[in-house]
Amino acid sequence: MYEAFYGFREKPFSLLPDPSFLYFSKKHRMAFAMLEYGLENQAGFTVISGGIGTGKTTLIRHLLNQMQHNTTVGLISNTHQSFGELLQWILLAFNLEHKGMSKVEMYQAFVDFMIGEYARGRRTVLIVDEAQNMSAETLEELRMLSNVNADKDQVLQVILVGQEELRDTLRRPDLVQFAQRIAVDYQLTPLTVEETTELIRHRLAVAGGSPELFTDAACAAVHHYSGGTPRLVNLICDTTLVYGFADQRETIDADLVHEVAREKQAGGLFPTTAPPPAAGEPEPPAAVTESESSARPQPDADTMPRAGALNPTPANREETPAETPALRHRLRLAVIGESPVLRRHLRRLIEPFGIEVVAELPLEAAGQGDIDPAQLDMLLVDMDDQAQASAGALCDLITEWNLPVLFNDSQLTQQSLDGNAPAFGNKLVAKLASLLPDHTADLRVVSGSGEPR
Secondary structure: OOOHHHHOOOOOOOOOOHHHOOOOOOOOHHHHHHHHHHHHHHOOEEEEOOOOOOOHHHHHHHHHOOOOOOOOEEEEEEOOOOOOOOHHHHHHHHOOOOOOOOHHHHHHHHHHHHHHHHHHOOOOEEEEEHHHHHHHHHHHHEEEEEEEEOOOEEEEEEEEEEOOOHHHHHHHHHHHHHHHHEEEEEOOOOOHHHHHHHHHHHHHHHHOOOOEEEHHHHHHHHHHHHHHHHHHHHHHHHHHHHHHHHHOOOEEOOHHHHHHHHHHHHOOOOOOOOOOOOOOOOOOOOOOOOHHHOOOOOOOOOOOOOOOOOOOOOOOOOOOOOOEEEEEEEEEEEEEEEOHHHHHHHHHHHHHOEEEEEEOOOOHOOOOOOHHHOOOOOEEEEEOOOOHHHHHHHHHHHHHHHOOOEEEEEHHHHHHHHOOOOOOOHHHHHHHOOOOOOOOOOOEEEEOOOEEE
8 A cells, every 4th residue: 555655665664573673682582592592402382471562473383494404393383272172283284184083093093103204313392372362171182292303312392382371380389390491581571762753764674664753752652652573563553554645754753753643543453552632632742761761751651452352341351440549649659670662661660650660670689879858758669589589688688778568569560561460550559549648648549541630
């Protein structure tokens, strides 16, 4: 439609997982390097996880294109809750006969196939996409199937690719033996503003167009509405090009991106991670740095539709509490945590409730800054099991500052960032409010939508 007008050979922002358009951000380079490492070092199990639309499937397609000729690959890409018999799917993935065979016969057929490939000097690799849909029982069956080894060589290598739920399943106590077999594990996270800009310009160039078609401000606006999720970046950019073609615009600016987000969100079918400004309201700043973007108050990301959930229902959303405390006067706190991404996400969640984040500090440097504890009312500490090394210094700091402290599990923060904990922001604010002394701030009751009653 717009390809000829903008000089493209093909659509630059197709939603199909096309490896030729793959943009290697630092995260994607690391994920691909881990995949290659797992293959070369005969890792029994490799796990790549990430939120919806972060580029996992495209990464796997690129890996398939780079596979060596001495590798036999089977791909299962349509797992679902009623997955059925695992061995049937595996035999189908490798083009092996399975009809009318018993489970024992299917097992023996696959073992014979793997041993035959090994005897011919070939490696057998099974890739399971959307693996979060596999039950714990199916994963355990897969582990048992991988027990076939030859001397020091791994006869079968398995790559599991899935959403955050896959990691949750693998953490189950009954899958501890499976987890111990995972040699390579990497999680993809959303892109930064700079990476989003590079992604947009990379795809424009690959399609044969001008990399400068989208202004810097337009790219920043795309990041604002997409949250750095590559699939949403493509969706917003593709729609914006349609609008630009309709208006015969030679350059895509931030105003057009805002217009697209506003009109599409109004229709209820546009899964952006941030709302567009209402008519008459000022547009959000477009040309922003990463730090400015993270500091800007935004609505609770947990209350927004997730990608893939165009019409959220109680079946795919956690119920949001009907009443959530909010603050009439600004509560001042410092967010302390190891991950800068998770610290920024916590800031985004709590600032719309009238909470002022005075500082974001890493665990190991929490007591080394120039922060006056008199400027704070509370500390929010985001911790995981790996934070033991900083626990002593953190305890000393808490004792010295003598402030209320809320300890939060960083795994919950990560789930919220990935869109898997819709009510996390409201619950977090409620917990913060419960720690307040009566004289610190007055509370009012706010409905689940964020409007005071």
